[in-house]
Amino acid sequence: MSLLPLHQSSFRSILAVLGLVAAVLAPGAHAATPAELLSGYTAQAGSPAVPARGQQFFATRHGREWSCSSCHGAMPTQTGKHASTGKSIGAMAPAFNPTRFTDAVKTEKWFRRNCNDVVGRECTPAEKADVLSWLLTLKP
Amino acid sequence: MSLQLRSFFGRLAFGLIAAGAITHLAMAEGNGRMVPLLPEYQQECAACHIAYSPTLMPAASWRRIMGNLPKHFGTDASLDAATVKELSGWINSHAGTYKRVKEEPPQDRITRTAWFIRKHDEVSAASWKLPAVKSASNCIACHSTAEKGDFNEHNVRIPR
DSSP states (O other): OOOOOOOHHHHHHHHHHHHHHHHHHSTTTTBOOHHHHHHHHHHHHTSOOOHHHHHHHHHSOOSSSOOTHHHHOSSTTSOEEOTTTOOEEOOOSTTTOTTTTOBHHHHHHHHHHHHHHHTSSOOOHHHHHHHHHHHHHOOO | OOOOOOSHHHHHHHHHHHHHHHHHHHHHOTTTTOOOOOHHHHHHHOSSSOOOOGGGSOHHHHHHHHTTGGGBTTBOOOOOHHHHHHHHHHHHHHTTOSTTOOSOOGGGOGGGSHHHHHHTTTSOHHHHHSTTTOOTTOGGGTBTTGGGTOOOGGGBOOOO
């Protein structure tokens, strides 16, 4: 059986494109923008995000020791501080900290952990959408 | 003219002073004990506190910590299984290699090890409670170069 004879330069071009695609996909594989993450959450929630509800959710305690604000501050436009260790935590609002909500896996990991601590369960997509939509309203 | 130590006490005093001087010089180097941190360890384990050197506790303590990340000193620090495995391997290869590490500390807390307590026995109770310090786990509050693994006592500044 003979292989389909590809012209050498086409074959090389294809390899180059595949390599480029792989390079783009591999390390920053979870790269996203906050807006993309937000539309993902609202799609899962099946309803639009409500920023005011997000602020409420963020600042309230949910029957446990900490609220989101306990570490991230009531207005997360500045460096926060870990409620136990005192370690400084970069601002959460994307307009004040451009790395926030740019990695889907990282975002999900921290929602999982922190919602478990604050709410005692995973946050719903609607809750995540509300919080993120509120954080996106915070501008300098 | 050479030094003549005729008396026993003269020789003893000389010996002690020499030993003290050498020990002081050896201990003044603050960062010789720490291994360079695996970048992934730094990334995953330094969000809420500095990335503690695995050299500072025995392997058994680290095993318990890595096996209980969802309940990590009062918070959920869970990680995916593959990352846990990778980090655990690296931690294990360096665990307990700091010269003063012996037994497993209570609650697997570095701050409850005998050497830590001894090293910090001149820090007042009030200092630990300062808002700028908050906790003994907050090394960087007083050891500004902690993230580089430098805990040299000459670089310590206790905030107000």
